Amino acid sequence: MSEPSGVIHDIGYQRYTGPRLGRRHVFGALYLHGLRTAFGFGRSAKAKIFPWLVVGILVVVAAGVTAVRAQAGVVIMTYAQFPDVMSWLVIFFVAVVAPELVSRDLHSGVLPLYFSRPLPRGDYVLAKLAALFTALWLLLGAPQLLMFLGAAFSRDDGMKGVAEELGDVLPGMLYAGLWAVVFGAIGLLIASLTGKRAFAAGGIVAVFLMTTPIVGTLSIMPSQTVNELALLASPPTLVQGVGVWTLGDLLVPPGTEDTVRIGDFGPLYAVVLVAVVAGAVALLLARYRKVATS
Amino acid sequence: MSTVAWITARGLFGRRRFLMLFPLPLLLVGLATTSRALGVDPGQWGQPVLVGLGLAVVLPVIALIVGTGVLGSEIDDGTVVHILTKPLPRWQIILPKLAVAVGVTALTAGLPLYVAGVLAHSVRFGLALAAAATVGALAYSAIFLALSLVTRRPVLLGLVYVLIWEGLLGNFVSGTRVLSIQQYVVALADRLAPTGLLETPVSVPVAAVMSVVAALGFTWLAINRLRSFSMAGETS
Numbered sequence: 001m002s003e004p005s006g007v008i009h010d011i012g013y014q015r016y017t018g019p020r021l022g023r024r025h026v027f028g029a030l031y032l033h034g035l036r037t038a039f040g041f042g043r044s045a046k047a048k049i050f051p052w053l054v055v056g057i058l059v060v061v062a063a064g065v066t067a068v069r070a071q072a073g074v075v076i077m078t079y080a081q082f083p084d085v086m087s088w089l090v091i092f093f094v095a096v097v098a099p100e101l102v103s104r105d106l107h108s109g110v111l112p113l114y115f116s117r118p119l120p121r122g123d124y125v126l127a128k129l130a131a132l133f134t135a136l137w138l139l140l141g142a143p144q145l146l147m148f149l150g151a152a153f154s155r156d157d158g159m160k161g162v163a164e165e166l167g168d169v170l171p172g173m174l175y176a177g178l179w180a181v182v183f184g185a186i187g188l189l190i191a192s193l194t195g196k197r198a199f200a201a202g203g204i205v206a207v208f209l210m211t212t213p214i215v216g217t218l219s220i221m222p223s224q225t226v227n228e229l230a231l232l233a234s235p236p237t238l239v240q241g242v243g244v245w246t247l248g249d250l251l252v253p254p255g256t257e258d259t260v261r262i263g264d265f266g267p268l269y270a271v272v273l274v275a276v277v278a279g280a281v282a283l284l285l286a287r288y289r290k291v292a293t294s
Numbered sequence: 295m296s297t298v299a300w301i302t303a304r305g306l307f308g309r310r311r312f313l314m315l316f317p318l319p320l321l322l323v324g325l326a327t328t329s330r331a332l333g334v335d336p337g338q339w340g341q342p343v344l345v346g347l348g349l350a351v352v353l354p355v356i357a358l359i360v361g362t363g364v365l366g367s368e369i370d371d372g373t374v375v376h377i378l379t380k381p382l383p384r385w386q387i388i389l390p391k392l393a394v395a396v397g398v399t400a401l402t403a404g405l406p407l408y409v410a411g412v413l414a415h416s417v418r419f420g421l422a423l424a425a426a427a428t429v430g431a432l433a434y435s436a437i438f439l440a441l442s443l444v445t446r447r448p449v450l451l452g453l454v455y456v457l458i459w460e461g462l463l464g465n466f467v468s469g470t471r472v473l474s475i476q477q478y479v480v481a482l483a484d485r486l487a488p489t490g491l492l493e494t495p496v497s498v499p500v501a502a503v504m505s506v507v508a509a510l511g512f513t514w515l516a517i518n519r520l521r522s523f524s525m526a527g528e529t530s
Contacts, residue, residue, distance in 0.1 A: 050447070
């Protein structure tokens with residue numbers, strides 16, 4: 001019986017000795033990656049088609065509105081009305097981006113790799129949420145900025161006019177942020193339930209669209225209280241209700257008040273909106289406490 | 295029932311996710327029942343419930359999920375090669391799958407529409423809605439099945455059609471309604487049971503002919519695409 005003759009060769013493995021970036025940097029990298037994913041940067045041309053289709057339509061509409069206002073002096077829509085009119089495109093954008101952000105990771109089972117880094121599970125969720133919020137806000141805010149620039153340069157009463165426009169566009173941007181928070185939180189929650197992007201996209205659209213007719217039905221019920229509470233039933237109209245309460249005639253120009261009536265329930269709308277967003281985020285955090293793959 | 299149809303049906307119903315199909319029809323029936331029970335005039339709730347929810351959301355979304363699912367999910371997880379390597383003519387693969395998609399869609403969308411139609415007006419109106427929805431299911435399913443062979447992202451492309459073409463443009467640019475399955479369904483239902491609840495600018499002959507053209511054309515496209523289908527990796 002011969003002696004074992006194994007040898008351990010030194011093939012030059014080395015420990016990493018460079019600086020170790022902590023939790024904050026992991027969060028930042030994940031956020032930036034999510035934001036780039038949303039618009040398809042750093043990926044193939046195919047991944048850019050759908051996000052940029054939506055961006056393109058929104059910018060064209062904003063440019064058209066600006067041109068009409070500059071030439072004919074007619075205000076087709078105020079800054080704050082822009083997200084309302086474009087709500088179907090926003091839903092589509094969420095259905096494109098949210099599955100890209102979370103469903104792919106579930107599908108390919110890379111979550112254990114993420115969580116082997118100094119990255120708490122909550123941070124993963126919050127980074128993805130922040131990326132989706134930012135993407136949605138940019139999507140709605142940038143066309144408003146375009147409209148603002150067009151309006152500011154076509155005012156002929158100097159700085160006073162520009163300041164007036166600024167007073168209109170800033171609440172509009174905040175309102176866009178409200179849209180981003182509500183749609184992002186709900187969309188990401190639905191997308192996180194399945195690893196199949198196709199099903200996630202269908203589910204998001206189904207949830208947002210199936211709630212709209214509930215509002216339509218409730219608002220023709222024979223009770224004024226029910227009519228005024230009807231907007232609570234669907235995310236887009238919930239945001240609209242809060243907007244009507246806080247922005248007033250920036251969102252509902254005089255003469256069109258009949259279309260959205262919320263009565264004295266403004267504070268209730270705000271409370272429900274906060275509760276919906278908080279609930280969606282809490283459910284997302286709970287979902288990611290256990291899940292590894294779908 | 296052919297083996298392909300059997301496999302497809304099991305693929306659809308064998309998992310929990312087919313439960314996703316049920317909230318939409320239940321909501322439709324629920325809203326119609328509530329409106330009827332509270333005595334609201336059907337002329338008021340008919341439009342938002344029957345057209346706004348039933349024909350504009352329930353029918354296309356279910357057709358989209360089922361239609362892209364019958365073949366698309368097999369392409370996604372790669373098991374479609376098992377069928378493709380069998381010595382079957384391609385039409386014997388497409389047609390059973392299409393039949394399952396149409397059957398499931400017509401059942402899950404047509405049944406609640408029938409109930410809502412009965413509650414809104416009469417049994418005849420309910421039957422007209424269900425029949426028109428079946429025609430719509432045929433056209434939608436053919437389109438979405440073909441889409442799942444033409445592109446790697448059939449659901450998103452289908453959503454572009456349903457949301458942007460039929461939903462958004464249909465409201466602003468009335469010319470696009472001539473190329474919208476939803477309007478064909480409305481036209482056919484209105485012809486089968488004239489009630490005044492439905493209205494569309496599309497004439498009945500156009501609707502009937504275009505529905506058939508869409509169904510046959512996209513079925514042919516699907517069979518043709520499957521003849522030269524090549525498995526590709528995941529898109530990035």
